[in-house]
Amino acid sequence: MTSLAIPSTFDVAALRADFPILGREVNGHPLVYLDSANTSQKPRQVLDVMRTHHERHNGNVSRSVHTLGTEATLAYEGAREKVAAFINAPAASEVVFGKNSTEAINLLAYAFSNASATADSDPRFRLGPGDEVVISEMEHHSNIVPWQLLCERTGATLRWFRVTDDGRLDESELDDLVNERTKLVSIVHMSNILGTINDPARIVARAHEVGALVLLDGSQSVPHFPVDVQALGVDFIAFTGHKMLGPTGIGVLWGRAGLLDAMPPVLGGGSMIETVTMEKSTFAPAPARFEAGTPPIVEAVGLGAAIDYLNDIGMAAVQAHEHEITAYALEALATVPTLRIFGPTTPEGRGGTISFALEGIHPHDVGQVLDDEGVEVRVGHHCARPVCVRYGVPATTRASFYVYTTTEEVDALVRGLDRVRKVFG
Ligand SMILES: Cc1ncc(COP(=O)(O)O)c(C=O)c1O
Numbered sequence: 001m002t003s004l005a006i007p008s009t010f011d012v013a014a015l016r017a018d019f020p021i022l023g024r025e026v027n028g029h030p031l032v033y034l035d036s037a038n039t040s041q042k043p044r045q046v047l048d049v050m051r052t053h054h055e056r057h058n059g060n061v062s063r064s065v066h067t068l069g070t071e072a073t074l075a076y077e078g079a080r081e082k083v084a085a086f087i088n089a090p091a092a093s094e095v096v097f098g099k100n101s102t103e104a105i106n107l108l109a110y111a112f113s114n115a116s117a118t119a120d121s122d123p124r125f126r127l128g129p130g131d132e133v134v135i136s137e138m139e140h141h142s143n144i145v146p147w148q149l150l151c152e153r154t155g156a157t158l159r160w161f162r163v164t165d166d167g168r169l170d171e172s173e174l175d176d177l178v179n180e181r182t183k184l185v186s187i188v189h190m191s192n193i194l195g196t197i198n199d200p201a202r203i204v205a206r207a208h209e210v211g212a213l214v215l216l217d218g219s220q221s222v223p224h225f226p227v228d229v230q231a232l233g234v235d236f237i238a239f240t241g242h243k244m245l246g247p248t249g250i251g252v253l254w255g256r257a258g259l260l261d262a263m264p265p266v267l268g269g270g271s272m273i274e275t276v277t278m279e280k281s282t283f284a285p286a287p288a289r290f291e292a293g294t295p296p297i298v299e300a301v302g303l304g305a306a307i308d309y310l311n312d313i314g315m316a317a318v319q320a321h322e323h324e325i326t327a328y329a330l331e332a333l334a335t336v337p338t339l340r341i342f343g344p345t346t347p348e349g350r351g352g353t354i355s356f357a358l359e360g361i362h363p364h365d366v367g368q369v370l371d372d373e374g375v376e377v378r379v380g381h382h383c384a385r386p387v388c389v390r391y392g393v394p395a396t397t398r399a400s401f402y403v404y405t406t407t408e409e410v411d412a413l414v415r416g417l418d419r420v421r422k423v424f425g
Helices: 012-016 044-056 067-086 101-116 145-154 201-209 297-313 315-334 363-372 385-391 407-424
Strands: 095-098 132-136 157-163 182-188 213-217 236-240 251-255 273-276 281-283 339-342 353-358 378-380 396-400
Touching: 044 067, 044 297, 067 095, 067 251, 067 297, 095 101, 101 145, 101 182, 101 213, 101 236, 101 251, 132 145, 145 157, 157 385, 182 201, 201 213, 297 315, 315 339, 315 353, 315 407, 353 407, 363 378, 363 396, 363 407
Parallel strands: 132 157, 132 182, 182 213, 213 236
Antiparallel strands: 095 251, 236 251, 273 281, 339 353, 353 396, 378 396
């Protein structure tokens, strides 16, 4: 999945000039931004498109026949087309915009919930006692809590894949975990805490064999390497714009044709209906059915611009660059005494998100000293607390990379860690 064969083909120094924030200082030091798994920085091209949209084309979508409304609708629907092409979805109508990955996953969970409360709903979405939902121990809370809540509401049972000592998904119990009772399997594509990239092929095959649907949490994969939903064979994918050079406030749920239209609506309101009487309403087909109210218009347009930017670089080149940085960082971090990495320690089958601990030093202290040096990392449980529990630590320090990350920044991290050890060692 992570190919060593493709060389990094873009000029990182030139690309960095597109990101105004990378020119600033933090605590008297040049900013070293190593928190892109949390949120990415935004290039000028995205900021400009959003500003121009507000200055020139602002109107509400899908409601106005006037010129501005038409321009806004074209821009919004154009962004949908870009998203669909980016993940190789067969049709733009399979792309539902929402606020973020969390909302996308909750949308699906509530569609299951609503279907479960209705007798004539599509049985693929109907859950009750005896049915099962399967996740994994390496999920972000966004892909745990909605399913816990759904199971509480419906009486279904939540089960999960375990994680191996070296941070891989343990598929040894696949046939037991995914069985005739399973209605949905929801798995992360790349872990935001371990960096592990999961190949969902076996899980998809088994889930479809037993008639279950598969959601892939692509929050950390879609931004970082080519993702082709048709090749993956999944039924749904969720991802979030702010981690892929786009703005906050925009996320995507893609669903295979036919599935979205078989799902009951979740939020009711304007734009999602076919017709309304005082007694009853009927609903528009997807994606409008799931986009009640005025959507995040300029945010979608910004996401479209981010996709243009990533396409200009080429996702294979993005992947190759991050692979190089990750390999470099894994080697560099291995030289830091007492440092323990959580997750794969070689670059194969992992992405550019590395969690670690320094023996005897609390991650919050690590983060504080690094910030004093201008090095921005994330500390905590990274909204993946079960992983911390699995490895017996309260928290970790996490460095994460993107298109603009340089080896010099990795060196600054290692220097910062030496300082941490001097201060607390
Ligand atoms: C794997 C994964 N899933 C879901 C999310 C949730 O993303 P958002 O906060 O944009 O909804 C994140 C964010 O860190 C993530 O890394």
